[in-house]
Amino acid sequence: MIESKDVQDIARGAAILGAGGGGDPHLGRLLAENMIDRYGPVTTVALEEVPDDAFVVPVAMMGAPTVIVEKPPSGDELARALYAVEAVAGRKVTHVACLEAGGLNSMTPIIAAATSGLPLIDGDGMGRAFPELQMVLATLDGIAATPMAMVDEKGNTVSLETIDNPWAERLARSATVDMGCSASIALYPMTGPQARRALVPNTLSQALWIGGTITRCREEHRDVARTLAAELDGVVLFTGKVADVVRQTSGGFARGSARLDGIGADSSSRMVLSFQNEHLVADMDGEVVASVPDLICVLDADTGEPVTTEAMRYGFRVVVLALPCHPRWRTAEGLALVGPAYFGYDHPYVPVVPSER
Amino acid sequence: MIESKDVQDIARGAAILGAGGGGDPHLGRLLAENMIDRYGPVTTVALEEVPDDAFVVPVAMMGAPTVIVEKPPSGDELARALYAVEAVAGRKVTHVACLEAGGLNSMTPIIAAATSGLPLIDGDGMGRAFPELQMVLATLDGIAATPMAMVDEKGNTVSLETIDNPWAERLARSATVDMGCSASIALYPMTGPQARRALVPNTLSQALWIGGTITRCREEHRDVARTLAAELDGVVLFTGKVADVVRQTSGGFARGSARLDGIGADSSSRMVLSFQNEHLVADMDGEVVASVPDLICVLDADTGEPVTTEAMRYGFRVVVLALPCHPRWRTAEGLALVGPAYFGYDHPYVPVVPSER
Incomplete structure (x- = not known):
């Protein structure tokens, strides 16, 4: 219910x-x-x-x-x-x-x-x-x-x-x-x-749990991104500030990319996120660190709240989290339907590997 | 049947x-x-x-x-x-x-x-x-x-x-x-x-009659365009040679224009036909002589056969015939739906007037 x-x-x-x-x-x-x-x-x-x-x-x-x-x-x-x-x-x-x-x-x-x-x-x-x-x-x-x-x-x-x-x-x-x-x-x-x-x-149950976890982490002063990464077999990729967003609405899609300048431990790095409605590829200092079909999720660095591609704005401090996709997407037929090549990228799919706990 | x-x-x-x-x-x-x-x-x-x-x-x-x-x-x-x-x-x-x-x-x-x-x-x-x-x-x-x-x-x-x-x-x-x-x-x-x-x-009966008339006129060495103009209350506008056709298929339509250099009695004149699938406007020496919703029909000058907009080719000798549209198209609401202004032309609609017999 x-x-x-x-x-x-x-x-x-x-x-x-x-x-x-x-x-x-x-x-x-x-x-x-x-x-x-x-x-x-x-x-x-x-x-x-x-x-x-x-x-x-x-x-x-x-x-x-x-x-x-x-x-x-x-x-x-x-x-x-x-x-x-x-x-x-x-x-x-x-x-x-x-x-x-x-x-x-x-x-x-x-x-x-x-x-x-x-x-x-x-x-x-x-x-x-x-x-x-x-x-x-x-x-x-x-x-x-x-x-x-x-x-x-x-x-x-x-x-x-x-x-x-x-x-x-x-x-x-x-x-x-x-x-x-x-x-x-x-x-x-x-x-x-x-x-x-x-x-x-x-x-829907999982979404309910994630939403509750964001609130609980905030109340308990725990890190939302790291908590979700630990519980959902994901990895925290990057923390940075949105330095530039290029976007256009074409062919019925919102397409574009966002450049993030690293902060904290990532201050010497840059990340570029490419999106077509969803985030498709996370590129860190010229290297692809996550891509479709895995989930590239952007959270507000202060609150842990999700940030959609259309809400990305200059100056936002964000954390980029990668979560593994459903195992059927990692099969050959799954990757043919939703892998990087379908979206026009020439790099192979490299699955997200969970951080060590 | x-x-x-x-x-x-x-x-x-x-x-x-x-x-x-x-x-x-x-x-x-x-x-x-x-x-x-x-x-x-x-x-x-x-x-x-x-x-x-x-x-x-x-x-x-x-x-x-x-x-x-x-x-x-x-x-x-x-x-x-x-x-x-x-x-x-x-x-x-x-x-x-x-x-x-x-x-x-x-x-x-x-x-x-x-x-x-x-x-x-x-x-x-x-x-x-x-x-x-x-x-x-x-x-x-x-x-x-x-x-x-x-x-x-x-x-x-x-x-x-x-x-x-x-x-x-x-x-x-x-x-x-x-x-x-x-x-x-x-x-x-x-x-x-x-x-x-x-x-x-x-x-369909009328089309059958027109088709038969084309054949009969040819057999009897009568002018197809003038015969149709006389029978259908229309007017023969121009006889000329296709000098240039510009066309593009855009937005699901065939759009373009054809320039005709006059021959015979029209040899000192030029006509430009503009079309969007159908012929929309006939301009003779800078003056609109027929336009939607009236029918601008192009016939092969030698055979009297109809020439569709997509069949117009350099060198074709053609006769341009104008026929009156259905009277409901000449009302204010009819012209709002299919008059020259709808198609982006700024000239008023001037109804085709039948030639004197």
């Missing part, structure tokens, strides 16, 4: 799992709290409890996070997207799911579940956030992104049935741009057995 | 009504003949005979004619688009209609009717061809373009439900570009009374 009091921690925790992407959690959090206050708590279902005859449909906001923060969903668009999938599929949705762990996109399924009255699965489609639609474990299982529906705040609906998931991405991306660079989407309808295999379990 | 032997004349006649747009008739003609040979003649229905409880759905190819000629529909895509509209609307289509009079787009409804076995209405949505989806008389009547479906040759389907017809154009145009600059579309579903008001009657 997700109550209003849980929402803030889930949003903060998911924003860390979102690797800088998945949208700013703040507005989504307010909307999710509002919907729970209006419609009551959201029932959650563990992945292993999803019945075989379930019709599971993940939801999300699609578009450039820079734009999404300026026009968050009003509440009913996500439910309308679910109903549009039902119309094409000819089946009633039984469970809502989270497509990606990310600040806003951990909130969208809560909003959809609250407004539709459907139970919400404790899991997500990738164990992090990724910028393109086909980048979910479901694609590795041969599950189609379509029937898929997209809804905008004006009232337009686009339904897609495509021959493969990259075609869903392509057609949906253009429609998202037309819709003003953001759309509420419902896609990857799955049966129970498909969902149990293709969704990453316990995402 | 449309038999295989009628198809060529309909295609040629509609290519003249298409004002240079609506696609090259040749490939569409071969496909329509092939489909009639396979499935039998197409039953046609006069507009006044369409019953009140009809569910009429016009079809067309959308995209840049320059591209469409390189990948015409395979035959079943138009029927698939009709079925996709049925799925969203929850109603069976009873009649196919022609969206626009144009070379290829006079053939697409014949192909759709032959493959689906549905009757075809003798009429079209605008009495000519226009480059954008909302440019039909139905828009003047407040009829929605959606539910609309788009199908590509690869097997992708996009269904749209939009808040207005310009939004249907916008979303469909992007999807058309993604689909490789051409798509088979079904849209503007109408009841019988709506169709009787919003469709232009007798388009």
Whole structure:
């Protein structure tokens, strides 16, 4: 069960799992709290409890996070997207799911579940956030992104049935741009057995725990980044000050890079983070120290709060944390879908190795 | 009834009504003949005979004619688009209609009717061809373009439900570009009374007559352009040689202009034709002599055959004919939708005045 009091921690925790992407959690959090206050708590279902005859449909906001923060969903668009999938599929949705762990996109399924009255699965489609639609474990299982529906705040609906998931991405991306660079989407309808295999379990519980940990660490004067690194098998890569951010919204994405000048123990180093909605590559003094599909997470150095790519500003003091991705992303087929080469980088993927405790 | 032997004349006649747009008739003609040979003649229905409880759905190819000629529909895509509209609307289509009079787009409804076995209405949505989806008389009547479906040759389907017809154009145009600059579309579903008001009657019969007239004039050594001008209340504007054509395929359209150097009685003059799929403006020696919404039709000076905008080539000897548009296009609301100002021209609309007989 997700109550209003849980929402803030889930949003903060998911924003860390979102690797800088998945949208700013703040507005989504307010909307999710509002919907729970209006419609009551959201029932959650563990992945292993999803019945075989379930019709599971993940939801999300699609578009450039820079734009999404300026026009968050009003509440009913996500439910309308679910109903549009039902119309094409000819089946009633039984469970809502989270497509990606990310600040806003951990909130969208809560909003959809609250407004539709459907139970919400404790899991997500990738164990992090990724910028393109086909980048979910479901694609590795041969599950189609379509029937898929997209809804905008004006009232337009686009339904897609495509021959493969990259075609869903392509057609949906253009429609998202037309819709003003953001759309509420419902896609990857799955049966129970498909969902149990293709969704990453316990995402919302883990996000809730991460959000709570940020608060507890602050109260106990413990280091948030090092605590999360220790508990989640990650590594603290760098502490620095944002010296420059270059960004542009192109092709429906927020793309760019941020240069960090080291402080403290890192004062003689520099890091460059490259992003496409999410952070993709962390380069330290000319060497790649982490890259997709591992999670490159940026935290406020003072508070431990997540910093999304669109919130990166000159002068921010940040800590860069790397967390290991879901093991299926580290397979050859996983890397073909979301590895550095897909994003145009010519360096090989070097997995994050946990710090020694 | 449309038999295989009628198809060529309909295609040629509609290519003249298409004002240079609506696609090259040749490939569409071969496909329509092939489909009639396979499935039998197409039953046609006069507009006044369409019953009140009809569910009429016009079809067309959308995209840049320059591209469409390189990948015409395979035959079943138009029927698939009709079925996709049925799925969203929850109603069976009873009649196919022609969206626009144009070379290829006079053939697409014949192909759709032959493959689906549905009757075809003798009429079209605008009495000519226009480059954008909302440019039909139905828009003047407040009829929605959606539910609309788009199908590509690869097997992708996009269904749209939009808040207005310009939004249907916008979303469909992007999807058309993604689909490789051409798509088979079904849209503007109408009841019988709506169709009787919003469709232009007798388009296919008229096209058949024009096609036959071209042949008869040639056999009788009569001037095709002057014969059509006399019969259709139009005017022969210019005879010249194509001296230059500038074209580009941008935003899903074929845009450009053609410069004609006068020959014969026009040898001291020049004409510039501007087009966006269709011819939009005819400028003679710096003066606009015809413009949208009237029909600017280019004919081969030797044969009287229609020349589409994408077929214009250096050295072609052509006659430029202007025909009056449907009277509803000359109203204030008609001109707001399809007049020169909409296409970015600052000159007022000057209606074509028939030559004296």
